[in-house]
Amino acid sequence: MRAAARDAAMPKPSEPTAAPGDPAGLDRWVAGLALLLTFLAFWPLMGWIARETMAREQLQQTFILLVFAGVYGFWVADPRPRFSFSVDGAVLRRLGAAYLLILVALFFSSALLLMAGFLAAAAAAAAFLLPPASRRLAHPLLAGLGAFLIFTALFPLLDWPLRQMAGIYSAHLLDLLGWAPQLALVQDPEPHLLLSVGGKLFLVATECNGFGLITTGTLLALILGFYMQAPLWWRIALLPAAAFLGFVFNLLRILAISLLAPYFPDHYDLLHETAGITALYAGLGSIWWLAHPRLRPPGPATAGNASQPSPA
Incomplete structure (x- = not known):
């Protein structure tokens, strides 16, 4: 009984929890805010894509397939990925590439470069949301998104x-x-x-x-x-x-x-x-x-x- 009491009294290892003011938690908030501001910078492009998609039945078919493929790919994944909201070099590199492409696109007045920047921002968001072991699941969806952007530009x-x-x-x-x-x-x-x-x-x-x-x-x-x-x-x-x-x-x-x-x-x-x-x-x-x-x-x-x- 005394041994059992001693064992119960001994502290047991527990999973690490984020303490108040944890730098990792602050990094997540900063990265999330940066991603939000990045997509706000692409708001005119996203509005144009939405208008073109709603106006063209052909693009609607392609967009529906893209969404279905993305949902299905994550649904059948084993194990099913969970959001991690992790910040690492992959997130920062892709986010930096998105801003660099925005500047270059504005300098050359290039819609294609702006679309490439939007794709880089989407890749940064995927790297932020998914743990490193599950990020490959986003590759088909990102490739499909890039193809959809090209199709939208080529339609006219x-x-x-x-x-x-x-x-x-x-x-x-x-x-x-x-x-x-x-x-x-x-x-x-x-x-x-x-x-x-x-x-x-x-x-x-x-x-x-x-x-x-x-x-x-x-x-x-x-x-x-x-x-x-x-x-x-x-x-x-x-x-x-x-x-x-x-x-x-x-x-x-x-x-x-x-x-x-x-x-x-x-x-x-x-x-x-x-x-x-x-x-x-x-x-x-x-x-x-x-x-x-x-x-x-x-x-x-x-x-x-x-x-x-x-x-x-």
């Missing part, structure tokens, strides 16, 4: 060329099927493409350019590349393959709409949306199928005894 430049390609190649396919289509360019006052199939006119509008299918598929291929145990060349080759599949499924969508529209004259909008959703999921499913382990060459991690897939 690629809209018309993609519409032209969609109209020309869909007309070729319809001609091969014996429908004798006609493609016309109309200035009213902006240029418009009109596709005539079986006496019915179709406008090759912005939503027909295939940008959403191409970018969403490319984003999926990019994110899957971080989880694939395959050679680097295979992961890179999956990106143009995904873009090509997106373009092909957009052509199939145009063909389906133009050929089925005469049979559903009172439900054109429903046909348009159904064909679009079907093409989107069929394209994403094809890219997922291409990324299947049976279709890719073995990478270094799968040579010999295969291990469980893990983020690359």
Whole structure:
């Protein structure tokens, strides 16, 4: 009994707790405030990205996939990461890079450099929130965010060329099927493409350019590349393959709409949306199928005894 009393009276080791005025706790507050001010500096850029995304259905599809991939990646992680609010050299370097890129972007009036600075700030926030052992989980999301920023900037430049390609190649396919289509360019006052199939006119509008299918598929291929145990060349080759599949499924969508529209004259909008959703999921499913382990060459991690897939 006396021994038990002595053991109970002896102080037991406990986990270290932050004392009042702990420098580490102060560092966290300072770093958190610096990150908040950094994102406030990017507020005009974030507002522009939000407006462009809300105005473009194609960008909305890509953004939804990015959010879903981020949530899913953290949800299935084992062990599931917890917020650490740690401050180390990785946080400071990325935060410094963000401010440096802001200054360079303002000096050269470069939107792309400003986007790179925003990406560096997002990387700093990820390093601040996650412990070092879990930071690799943020790599696919950061890469996807960078791709999304590029897609947002490229949309106005690629809209018309993609519409032209969609109209020309869909007309070729319809001609091969014996429908004798006609493609016309109309200035009213902006240029418009009109596709005539079986006496019915179709406008090759912005939503027909295939940008959403191409970018969403490319984003999926990019994110899957971080989880694939395959050679680097295979992961890179999956990106143009995904873009090509997106373009092909957009052509199939145009063909389906133009050929089925005469049979559903009172439900054109429903046909348009159904064909679009079907093409989107069929394209994403094809890219997922291409990324299947049976279709890719073995990478270094799968040579010999295969291990469980893990983020690359």
